[in-house]
Amino acid sequence: MLITKYGHACVRLEEGDRVLVIDPGTLTGAEALEGATAVLVTHEHDDHIDVDMLKAARAANPALTVHTHLALAEALGEGVTGVAVGETFAAAGFTVSAVGGKHAEIVDGLPGCPNIGFVVDGVYHPGDSLFVPSETVETLLVPASGPWLKTGEAVEFVRAVRPARAFPVHDAHHSEVGRRNFDGWLAGAGGTDYARIPLGGSVEL
Template identity: 45%
Template sequence: MLLTKYTHACVRVEKDGTALVLDPGNFSEVEEAVSGAAAVLITHEHADHFDRERISAAIRADSLLEVYAPQGVAAQLREALDDDGAAARVHSVEPERSYTIAGFTVQTFGGQHALIHPHIPVVRNIGYLINGALYHPGDSFIVPHGVQVQTLLVPVHAPWSKTAEVIDFVTSVRAERAHQIHDALLNGTGLAMVEGHVSRLGKHYGTDFEHLDPGRSVEL
C-alpha cells in the first residue's frame, strides 16, 4: 500500500489503483486528498477530522464516492445531501466490526473520543485498521486487540492528551513503524520535541518512528 500524509490527521491509502482517504478535516487539503478516491473514512465529527461542507461537495461532484462514518457523522452528511440520492452513498459504521470497503479490509475499534474536559461532551470515535496493517485511531488511544499492527498513525498532540500518553500508546501498540498525525497545532520546536521522545522510547519496544511532511508518500 502507498500512504500519503496530508496536513493534520488526513491520510490517503492506495492499493491496486484504488484509494481510501481518512479524516479529511478543515486543516487538510481535502479536495486534493479526496480526488479520485473510492471512499472516505471518518473517525468522528470534530471539524479538524470532518469538513462537512467540503466532503458534501466532493460526494456531489463524484457519483462513485462513498463515505463511512460513525452514526452521528453519517446523519449530518445525509441531511446535507438529502436532494439527489447522494445520501445513499453515506454509510454508518460501528466499532468492533469488519467491513470490506472498495476492496480494502477495514476493522473498527474503540467507540468514543478521548476526554477533553468534563464540561465538553464526549462524541463517538472509531479507529480504523486497514488491511490488517495500518491503524488510524482518530482522537483516541484505543489499542486494537487481537491484531499485530504494522504501521501506526500517532496523534502526537491534542487538547485531550499529554506526551506521556502518546508515548504509552506507541509502546502499547508496538507496531513495526509509526508516523505522526494530529500535528497541526504544534510549531516546529514542539513537534521535534514530542517526536524525539516517541522515536527514542518507541525503539525500546520495536517501533521505528519516521516523520512525514504533508504531501510525502511512503510504501507500507
C-alpha cells in the first residue's frame, strides 16, 4: 500500500488501481482527489472537508463514493453514505472500520460534534480524536497540532495504540520549529518507528 501525505489532515491510500482519500479539507489541494475511487470524512470541520472541492470531484466522477458519519452524510445529501461507529464496510476495495465517535474537547465541552476515526486495512486515521481502537493498528496517523491537543497527549496516544509505525498529520498549524519539536518528542518518547512524510511525499507500507 502506498500512502501519500497531502495538506494538513489529508492522506491518500493506493494499492493497484484502488485509491482512497481521507479528510480532503480546505488546506488540501484538489490534486489529492484526482483518480480517487472513494473518500472518507471524519467530521464536518473545513480543515477536514472542502465541500465545494468534493462536489466538483463527484461531478467529474459520479462513481466516487463518500463515507462519513450519519449526521454529516444527511447534510451533504444524495450519494453520501452514512456510517456508524462499530460498522465495517468496503471503500475502494479496502476494508474500513469506523471507530471513536466524538471530537476531542477544546474547552467548555466544545465543539461537541461527531468524529469518526477510520481503520483502513491496519492504517488508522483518528480525525480530531485520540480514541484508542480495539482493532490492530499497524500504521498510526497521529495528530500533531490543534487547539484540542498537546504534545504529551500525542505521545501517550501513540503509546496506547502501540502501532508498528506512526506518521504525523493535522500539522498545518505548526511552524518549522514546532514540527521539529513535535518530531523530536514523538521519535524519542513514542515507543514506535516514527517518521514524517513530506508534504506531497509518499511511503510504501
